[in-house]
Amino acid sequence: MSAFIKKNRAGLAVILLALALIGYGLIKNQQKSVLNKAVRICMECVGLG
Amino acid sequence: MDKSSSCQNEKRKPALRHMGIQSVAALIQNANFKGFFTGKIYTGAGKNVCVPGLNCYSCPGAVGACPLGSLQNYLSGMKFRFPYYVLGLLLFFGALLGRAVCGFLCPFGFLQDLLYLIPFYKKNKFFADKFLRYLKYGVLLFLVILLPLSTPLTPAFCKYMCPSGTLSGIILGLWNSSIRKQMGSLFHWKLLVLLIIVVTALIVWRPFCKYLCPLGAFYGFFNRIALWRMHLDRSACISCGACSKACRMNIDPSKKPNSMECVRCGDCVRACPVKALHQGFCSPVQKKES
Numbered sequence: 001m002s003a004f005i006k007k008n009r010a011g012l013a014v015i016l017l018a019l020a021l022i023g024y025g026l027i028k029n030q031q032k033s034v035l036n037k038a039v040r041i042c043m044e045c046v047g048l049g
Numbered sequence: 050m051d052k053s054s055s056c057q058n059e060k061r062k063p064a065l066r067h068m069g070i071q072s073v074a075a076l077i078q079n080a081n082f083k084g085f086f087t088g089k090i091y092t093g094a095g096k097n098v099c100v101p102g103l104n105c106y107s108c109p110g111a112v113g114a115c116p117l118g119s120l121q122n123y124l125s126g127m128k129f130r131f132p133y134y135v136l137g138l139l140l141f142f143g144a145l146l147g148r149a150v151c152g153f154l155c156p157f158g159f160l161q162d163l164l165y166l167i168p169f170y171k172k173n174k175f176f177a178d179k180f181l182r183y184l185k186y187g188v189l190l191f192l193v194i195l196l197p198l199s200t201p202l203t204p205a206f207c208k209y210m211c212p213s214g215t216l217s218g219i220i221l222g223l224w225n226s227s228i229r230k231q232m233g234s235l236f237h238w239k240l241l242v243l244l245i246i247v248v249t250a251l252i253v254w255r256p257f258c259k260y261l262c263p264l265g266a267f268y269g270f271f272n273r274i275a276l277w278r279m280h281l282d283r284s285a286c287i288s289c290g291a292c293s294k295a296c297r298m299n300i301d302p303s304k305k306p307n308s309m310e311c312v313r314c315g316d317c318v319r320a321c322p323v324k325a326l327h328q329g330f331c332s333p334v335q336k337k338e339s
Contacts, residue, residue: 021137025132
């Protein structure tokens with residue numbers, strides 16, 4: 001286990017940072033804007049402008 | 050059965066397993082099957098979360114949000130908000146899997162794999178290949194970050210390039226006449242981009258991933274540190290060159306097993322005659338030790 005942590009120090013650090021960002025984003029309710037955008041047809045994405 | 054055909058079968062099995070994983074991933078990310086027949090998109094809670102690969106959220110089958118679309122939505126807002134949540138998810142997928150997302154989980158990558166199976170003239174090595182690969186970093190910088198930041202309400206990558214969005218537009222247009230009527234020059238431009246990618250995918254393996262995909266460019270930065278990595282047993286490697294010959298991304302895995310270009314398709318692992326290459330969370334040596 002410790003060898004795994006040693007070999008993946010950088011990756012694990014980025015994962016921790018990512019989890020912190022996700023957590024902070026959730027506190028700021030940012031998942032709601034993701035949802036609001038995703039539940040409507042995105043006109044730009046489908047090529048309607 | 051002679052020895053060579055049984056050997057080929059042994060190589061084919063993991064390749065089929067790989068495609069099996071890709072198809073299951075594509076189906077899970079597009080599990081709103083009835084949407085394909087009604088032209089209505091999914092509006093459930095799944096869309097709170099971004100999927101790891103390129104899968105437009107306007108696709109009638111999509112049950113998750115597109116990470117690039119969500120990121121641009123934040124960056125091109127009237128009032129700037131830092132995209133903590135979306136960036137966190139992108140960093141998480143990158144640090145966990147790197148470009149294994151492209152090789153295993155991306156539905157558009159899978160589509161290109163299927164197109165490449167169609168018998169046609171194939172050419173993966175050509176002069177411009179090396180230079181064209183830098184395009185995707187330009188797409189990431191300009192179309193995904195700078196243009197949306199400088200031009201409010203313009204998700205430039207989605208609007209001018211994303212082929213996954215064009216596919217969604219085609220499916221929606223089949224069922225919805227008002228969408229069909231609105232299709233103008235922008236749609237025709239995007240259709241042209243999609244057609245070029247589709248035709249190129251018959252000749253070159255995964256041209257969109259190689260040259261244009263900003264998501265692949267982003268995940269590529271994590272290939273060296275991601276927990277899912279390529280492991281090379283240098284003591285076992287006989288430098289026969291079989292891995293670089295098998296690689297359709299034109300990398301030499303015996304020199305750079307974790308190159309930014311590697312999408313973890315596993316061709317090199319299957320080609321290695323001495324099993325010196327391995328991909329996963331742990332190297333086989335680590336597994337034995339534990």
